[in-house]
Amino acid sequence: MDGARVEVRRSKRRRRTVSAYRDGDRIVVLIPASFSKDDETAWVATMIAKVERSERRADLTDDDLLARAGRLSDDFLGGLAQPESVRWVSNQTARWGSCTPGDRAIRLSERLRGMPMWVLDYVLVHELAHLLEPHHDAAFWGWVDRYPDAERAKGYLLGWSEASRITPPSEFRTSSSASSAD
Numbered sequence: 001m002d003g004a005r006v007e008v009r010r011s012k013r014r015r016r017t018v019s020a021y022r023d024g025d026r027i028v029v030l031i032p033a034s035f036s037k038d039d040e041t042a043w044v045a046t047m048i049a050k051v052e053r054s055e056r057r058a059d060l061t062d063d064d065l066l067a068r069a070g071r072l073s074d075d076f077l078g079g080l081a082q083p084e085s086v087r088w089v090s091n092q093t094a095r096w097g098s099c100t101p102g103d104r105a106i107r108l109s110e111r112l113r114g115m116p117m118w119v120l121d122y123v124l125v126h127e128l129a130h131l132l133e134p135h136h137d138a139a140f141w142g143w144v145d146r147y148p149d150a151e152r153a154k155g156y157l158l159g160w161s162e163a164s165r166i167t168p169p170s171e172f173r174t175s176s177s178a179s180s181a182d
Helices: 037-058 062-076 117-129 138-144 150-163
Strands: 005-011 019-023 026-032 085-089 097-100 105-109
Touching (some): 026 037, 062 085, 062 105, 105 117, 117 138
Parallel strands (some): 085 105
Antiparallel strands (some): 019 026
């Protein structure tokens, strides 16, 4: 642990769920009141690790994103999509990412910070594919679908958008993206 204080809150209303979040310099872990001391000890360790993993993801720098994009291009796009820059932006409220093929720049919404790494990787692969195919046509989706968690990530982002009452970009609203064009 990084020196954070831990506060455990037991709830009689909780039956099975455990959650945790950072509150300033402490991590708050919420557990059912019925948990034994051993259960508490095990779950607190698990949840502290989970919060810290999430925070490490949120700390990815633009240079980290560029390096990650290069690895994803190598792994799934044959190394053909090499961006000049990848950076976090705070002004994208209706998109997860965007790409300008002319200057090979990729921008990722800060809303992706803290999401699972496989979701961030999907958005990176999606934007990298725009360096190869600018439109959401069958060829584009052929590149994107090389990423093994593509459908799972699209579902995650759709669910997140729905839960947040955000209208997802049109390319995420298709049921079978490989055959549809926007």
